[in-house]
Amino acid sequence: MLTSIDDIFVKAKEKSSLSSPKKLVLCQAANAHALEAVLIAARDGIITPILTGDREKIEETAHSIGFDIEGIEVLEASTPEEAVEIGVRAVHDGHGDVLMKGGVTTPQIMKGVLNKEYGLRTGSMISHLAIFDIPAYHKLLTLTDAAMNIAPSLEEKAVIIQNTVNFLHKVGFEDLKVAAIAAIEQVNPKMPATIEADALKQMNKRGEITGCTVDGPMSFDLSISMESKEEKGYDSPVAGDADVIIAPDIEGGNFLYKCFAYFAGARGGAVILGAAAPIVLTSRADTMDTKLSSIALAVAGA
Numbered sequence: 001m002l003t004s005i006d007d008i009f010v011k012a013k014e015k016s017s018l019s020s021p022k023k024l025v026l027c028q029a030a031n032a033h034a035l036e037a038v039l040i041a042a043r044d045g046i047i048t049p050i051l052t053g054d055r056e057k058i059e060e061t062a063h064s065i066g067f068d069i070e071g072i073e074v075l076e077a078s079t080p081e082e083a084v085e086i087g088v089r090a091v092h093d094g095h096g097d098v099l100m101k102g103g104v105t106t107p108q109i110m111k112g113v114l115n116k117e118y119g120l121r122t123g124s125m126i127s128h129l130a131i132f133d134i135p136a137y138h139k140l141l142t143l144t145d146a147a148m149n150i151a152p153s154l155e156e157k158a159v160i161i162q163n164t165v166n167f168l169h170k171v172g173f174e175d176l177k178v179a180a181i182a183a184i185e186q187v188n189p190k191m192p193a194t195i196e197a198d199a200l201k202q203m204n205k206r207g208e209i210t211g212c213t214v215d216g217p218m219s220f221d222l223s224i225s226m227e228s229k230e231e232k233g234y235d236s237p238v239a240g241d242a243d244v245i246i247a248p249d250i251e252g253g254n255f256l257y258k259c260f261a262y263f264a265g266a267r268g269g270a271v272i273l274g275a276a277a278p279i280v281l282t283s284r285a286d287t288m289d290t291k292l293s294s295i296a297l298a299v300a301g302a
Contacts, residue, residue, distance in 0.1 A: 002172055005133040005267045005293050011172050012046050012299040022299050025050045025096035027087035028080050030057040031103035037291035039067045046299055052083040080104045088112040091277050098298045100280035126274035127160040132266040142244045146253035154196045158209055163273040165211045170301045179223035179242035180216025193248035269293030278302050
């Protein structure tokens with residue numbers, strides 16, 4: 001059973017030991033936190049790194065954080081845009097297994113990912129998954145979507161849930177409980193999030209969303225607190241024991257993401273799903289530890 005971020009690292013190392021480590025392509029690698037995370041992951045046998053960008057700048061950055069990139073493949077690029085194109089092409093052509101954002105912006109790397117000629121489009125919806133090890137919670141908690149989809153429709157939320165569940169099954173999770181959260185736990189015609197949460201529950205019962213149990217609408221406290229569940233007399237197999245939180249929109253998801261990271265003392269990692277390969281796309285403000293955990297998560301679910 002996976003109960004901590006450390007368990008994700010164990011799973012990633014197990015997968016790497018069964019075959020050769022996954023090749024991770026870091027776009028515009030002269031970024032200290034991203035490069036450090038990649039080189040630590042390589043040192044620990046989780047991945048084999050491929051770096052794109054200016055070799056001299058990458059070497060300088062590596063030396064500044066106490067590493068040497070001798071023997072590591074570097075794909076030369078003179079601009080961020082070129083670094084992205086070369087990196088995405090490498091994954092597209094099968095030379096890499098995981099793509100990672102380095103010293104480029106999210107729009108820059110996503111433009112490459114969505115490129116019709118050499119990108120990683122699959123026809124499936126792309127979504128964001130973040131997993132957290134929160135000291136106050138009894139198990140790992142996954143949050144979706146906090147970064148990619150601004151105001152997903154009901155149908156899009158169903159795809160986001162299925163993307164998330166399918167990926168978590170590959171990581172090793174079973175019997176997933178998904179909470180569709182809203183401000184209240186009753187369906188209110190004036191609150192679309194409650195209507196869609198109830199609809200997601202019905203879609204799950206009809207077999208349109210599989211591999212999990214979906215319930216909602218429920219307030220956030222109900223999704224993670226047995227005390228709240230008992231106080232409110234809320235009968236649900238998900239309440240108080242959620243594995244996955246599906247946010248009503250990007251604002252709600254992003255607020256929760258930042259609260260977990262900054263107020264709850266959580267360790268976490270995040271990946272982009274729905275492309276031809278997992279994408280490690282963390283915020284510039286995320287720590288090196290978050291980037292390293294994100295690499296382990298991507299490998300565990302690859």
